[in-house]
Every structure is written in structure tokens, then in C-alpha cells.
Amino acid sequence: MSPASRLLLCFPSLAFARKAVRSGLDLRLVVDVGQRALFAPFAADRLTLVDARDETAVAGAVAQVVLRCGITHVLDGDGFPATRVCPEFAEAAHVLADDRRLEAVLAPSRHPMVRTRVVATADEVPGAVAETGLPAVLRSGDEETVVRSGAALAGWARRHDHPGPFAVGEFVPGPEVVVTTLTHDGMHRVVGVTAQRAVAHGVRYLFPATVGEAEAREVRATVTAMLDLVGYEFGPAETSVVLSGRGPRIVRARPGFGTRGIARLIEVTTGFDVQTELCRALAGVPVRPPEPRWFAGAEYLRPPSAGVRVLAEGATPEIVEERLDAARRRELTCGDTAVSARYVRNTEAGEASGIEDGRNREPDL
Template structure:
């Protein structure tokens, strides 16, 4: 039997931060970057010909250059700086269009109903169509703030059902590679997908997973693209974040956050409560 060589991974990152580029380069990937013309390239570990500058405000120009780079470089994977994948086909004559798919299962903006206030967020990494659950986080909304605790405390049977629902959904929508954050309700007989976004993190969840396990989501994803076996992490203790919407009339809402760590869910919740107390 004749073996065929596996084509090398060529990663194109569009408007990434320098830390993300460094993680991809350290993983041994062949990386090219599209940056805004005003972005300083001095901190990037790439040669000059590894960076292409565009006017970020001009979506059609960016789409044209991205399409050209995919053809010329044979880019196999394209992500933006938050992990969102490129829409296929690449938008052309859409001045207001977004190059990247922001939703796998769209949610909607409104105040949550009582049954929706307590949710789970399932973090996955997908490589070559194979999905790995790397964390399940509890998410509880309380008015204009919400709390996330990792890892969520679930019965083994419930954990299995949640994993199955999320990976089946990812198969159904054709998610072939990249991270995803999927919000789940457990109010009915079976878990229900509320929303799924293909990105490295929401609500500081990647920070919680790293604090509790040492697992950096972007780093491990790039290593998996390079051929490493993706091993989901085992939590060593707990991490939690409280996030609050701060109204800013000029440009919408700003979110503030507090992150704590501890040996149990009760400990991290108590530390979050202490962090909110006014100074005596």
C-alpha cells in the first residue's frame, strides 16, 4: 500500500494579537498574518514577508487579500484573533459583511427567562472533524451580572448527555476545526443547546480553565494542528469569575470582571462575594 504524505498545516491569522501569533509559531505551524496598517509588527516572531497589512475598516479589501493569500500560500486553516473561523465562501461584494462566522447556533439578545438563568458552557476543540470536550463551566445569571464556575459539578450521567448533545450539534452544523463555546440548558429531560460560538473564549472561561488545569486553549489547539494528541485536561481545583455589565451610553455596554480560585465551588463563590463587598 502506498502512503500519501499529510499536507502541512498553513495557518492564516487575521487581525491577531501578538501572544496568539507566538503560540502558533511555538507550536511549529507555518504562520502568515494579516494586520491592520496601524498595527506595530515589532512584537511578532515573523519575518517581514510573513505579514500583510490592510485597512481593517475596508472589508472588501481585506476579503480580496485573504482570498489571494489562501490561493497563493495554500492556507489550510484561517482564523481571526479570537478564534472565529473564516466564512466559506469568502464574502466579496459585502461592504458591511463579516469575514468570519460568529455563530454556529445563534442566540439572541434579551433578558434570560427564569429557566435560562442557570446554564452550562461546554468548551470544545475540533481538529479534522474530531471534537474534544476540554471543559464544562457552570454559568448563572443574576440581573446585570453573571457568575461562571469551572469545573461544573455534574452527575456522571448528566455529563455524558451534555457531551453527546454538544458533539452531535457540532457534527450537524459541519464544524470541522477550531474552538467552540456552547451554552446548554438542563431544564428539560435532555440538555438543550441555547447558543454556540466558534471562538477561544467567552466570559473569561478560557482563563478559568487555565487557572484550574494549566491548559491553555489556543496553545493546545495549535499543538493539535501540528500533530500532537489532544488530551482534555483534568481540573486540579476550581476557578470562578463574576462579570457585570457597566452601562456606557456613548458606546454600549462595558463588562467588568473579577476572577478568583479555590479548593471547592463553595470557596470560590465565597471569595467572589468577598470581592464585591465595599471596603470597610
């Protein structure tokens, strides 16, 4: 481990903090005062306690730890460079997280971004569509709709009275994939390419994506070139890419571990844990992209089962798709929204899937 690598985690999950400690990192933690008993048994000498609701106190605590301990890397629990007191760490991450800024950076490059506008309310969507043009892709949370006419746009607006934000993007035909990367010292490693597509009742993900090797190489090159252009030096990221007839087009990028459960699909099929490998990279262990052994998929359902995720794994993409279809039908029939994730049995005999909760759970101390 390089003696210069010192990591500060701000409000991490217990599982993430454990992984960092196990990796042998010179680690410090900023956690809420109410979580002292949770973290103290294994990290008492690494803790700084603060009221998480007091933004001024949090900023002050982070600044003190950074200066006192010579911190080189700062992440929040989602993998985002969190501190304002070290802007050189965080600037590239903020560019990735801002569609307009990222579009401006990529505009003169060989990899222009799909034009996207983000608005706060549904009433502002028609104005954004006028800017990007029809057809347009409208995104809100896990919902994605393509509108091809003014009448279709008006119908969408009548059905969407919930609060935003809403992302309005130009429509680029082609399949979409999500590229998961880990970056350390400016070296980018693609650790997964996951297929994403809209289905009748939500959004579906399948890992690994079934794309040809030549196309996969082009996608990897596009994403790593984008990360170079914004100067992303450290951290995880997820980048959505459309495989258009004219080559890959970047739809959006987000620093961090992601919120769609893709990292869990990667872990189930390869044994590669994104959080652990990021910590190991800081400790001096090279990141080696994993090799999937089978397929795993997830689907997030729209209302009436909003927030419900169904999960499946299998030897082929077709098996996973069939199991997700069956699980979705059961969810829509039952209409039970009390459970946030379901799993699909692997075999007729009832062997349970390894991704039943979609998360990497560890028991609390």
C-alpha cells in the same frame, strides 16, 4: 505535522501569533499596517500588511495569501473562520453563530435547541416574547432576566432603553453550563464544562461545573452531536446548555474562543491553553482533555459597575463563591469602573490569585 496544514491568522493578538509560531505551524499573518513593528521581529517573512479599516483591501489580501500559500485553515483573532474566499471552511461556523439557522438544523434531531429570537431594539422584544411564549428569558450582553408575566415584561421594557441586540428565548428550567470544545478534522474534544448562573448583580461562571459524571457524559454527547450535525470541521466553540428535566437543551452556540473569560478559567485550573492546543492539533499533536486541580470563578457585574469582572480561585466551589461574593460587595461599595478586572486573594496571608487580570498577557516586543 501534516504538510497540508497551513494556517492564516487575520488580525490576531501578539500572544496568539506567538503560540502559533511556537507550535511549529506553517503560518501566515494578515495584520494592520500600523502593527508591522510589533509582529516583524519574529514573523517578518510571514506578514501581509493591510489597512484593517478597508474591508475590500482586507478581503483581497486574504484571498491572495490563501491562493499563493495554499492555506487550509483561516481564523481571525477570536478563533472564528474569517475568510469569505473559502466558504467551505466557514459555513458551519456561520450556522453556529446564527441562532435561527442552528435551530432549523437541530429541529428534526434528538437535540432540539431552545427557541430563541434575536431583535435589534427593546421595542421589538414584546413581539418576540409573543412568539416564544411566557415565561421567557431576555438576554443582553452579560445580563439575563426571566419574565413570567405581561406586567413583568412591561417593567423590563421601561428599564431598558439602551440599544440591542436582545435575545429572547423560551424558559427551560434547570442549571446552565457552557461547554468549551476544540475540533480538528471533524473530531470534537470537550475541554471544559463551566457552570453559568445569573446572580443579583451580574452573571457568574464556575469551572469546573459540579455536575455528575452521567449528566456530564450526556452534555458532552449532546454538544458533539450538534457539532456533527452542522458539519463543524475545525475550530474552537462555546455552547450554552440547560440541564433540563428532560435532558440537555442547547441554548446557543458560538464558534471561537469566547468572550466571557472561560478559557482563562480552564487554563488557571488545568494549565490547558485553548489557543495553544488548537495550534498544536493543527501541528499533529492529539488534544487531550485536561483534568482540573481546583476551582476558579468569574463574575461580570451589571451597572453601576458595568464592565468590571471579579475573579477568584480556591480548593472548593464554596470557597470560590465566598470570595466572589466578597469581591462583588467591595466593587459595588467602591463603584470604581476604571479597572476592567479584579482579583481575589487566595489566602489570609495575601497570596495573589493567578488570574488577576483574567487574560493571558505577554509583554509586547
